Amino acid sequence: MKKLIIANWKCNPTTEKEAQKILLGLRAGVKNNKTEVVVCPPFVYLPEAGKILKAKSNIKIGSQNCFWEEKGAFTGEVSAKMLQDLGVKYVILGHSERIMIMEETTEMTAKKVKAVLKNNLTPIICLGETGEEKRQGKTFQVIEKEFRESLQGIAKSQIQRIIIAYEPLWAISPSDRICSADDALIVALFIRKLVFSLAGQKASQNIRVLYGGSVEAKNAGDYLQNNAINGLLVGGTSLNVKDFISMVKRV
Numbered sequence: 527m528k529k530l531i532i533a534n535w536k537c538n539p540t541t542e543k544e545a546q547k548i549l550l551g552l553r554a555g556v557k558n559n560k561t562e563v564v565v566c567p568p569f570v571y572l573p574e575a576g577k578i579l580k581a582k583s584n585i586k587i588g589s590q591n592c593f594w595e596e597k598g599a600f601t602g603e604v605s606a607k608m609l610q611d612l613g614v615k616y617v618i619l620g621h622s623e624r625i626m627i628m629e630e631t632t633e634m635t636a637k638k639v640k641a642v643l644k645n646n647l648t649p650i651i652c653l654g655e656t657g658e659e660k661r662q663g664k665t666f667q668v669i670e671k672e673f674r675e676s677l678q679g680i681a682k683s684q685i686q687r688i689i690i691a692y693e694p695l696w697a698i699s700p701s702d703r704i705c706s707a708d709d710a711l712i713v714a715l716f717i718r719k720l721v722f723s724l725a726g727q728k729a730s731q732n733i734r735v736l737y738g739g740s741v742e743a744k745n746a747g748d749y750l751q752n753n754a755i756n757g758l759l760v761g762g763t764s765l766n767v768k769d770f771i772s773m774v775k776r777v
């Protein structure tokens with residue numbers, strides 16, 4: 527299975543010109559066919575990302591969110607159907623910043639997952655505990671709850687189409703704490719166990735589990751040494767073209 531590196535630009539950069547510069551830099555630098563690369567810019571830059579990357583590179587395009595209904599009176603929302611029409615292939619869902627800042631719930635994530643699957647896109651579901659939950663020894667409990675709630679109502683046959691990213695909230699930048707490769711691996715194995723209990727052995731082997739949280743070019747390879755982790759979800763470093771390309775080359 528190819529390693530998957532997903533760039534989550536979050537709410538950056540602030541101008542289309544800067545976005546173009548990053549996209550052109552990635553197009554020129556990511557030539558590596560042994561790694562799958564996905565770029566998730568803000569919605570407004572998706573058409574430009576399509577123009578620059580589609581047909582001219584192997585980099586796929588993802589979005590950072592979507593709405594569960596297809597269309598209608600939902601001011602400010604962007605549907606999975608619209609993203610699919612634009613050529614988007616992946617959608618990040620349930621990111622901790624949406625849960626903590628925008629107060630989204632796991633029930634909302636589950637509805638979005640269904641809409642994304644229905645439109646033949648790949649959902650990337652983020653799971654992770656807070657620093658306080660970790661301190662209280664609740665990591666597995668929290669991950670299991672988020673996992674079950676975010677996948678509520680999804681057919682067993684669909685589970686392996688989903689990507690799960692373990693993103694401990696306490697390790698997401700600008701945190702000064704780092705999740706060790708061993709700790710990330712233990713949770714990734716736990717997530718596979720949850721997939722096994724929900725959808726069976728084949729799904730638990732086929733599903734892609736990623737790690738995310740302060741990944742840099744210099745530590746990226748550490749997380750990928752064991753095949754239980756299939757890739758990385760990268761925030762801050764993904765905006766630095768040079769560092770991101772060097773990460774892709776190294777893994």
Ligand code: PGA
Nearest residue numbers: 698699739740760761762
């Ligand atoms: P970070 O973000 O790499 O900047 O820590 C990861 C994420 O939140 O997806």
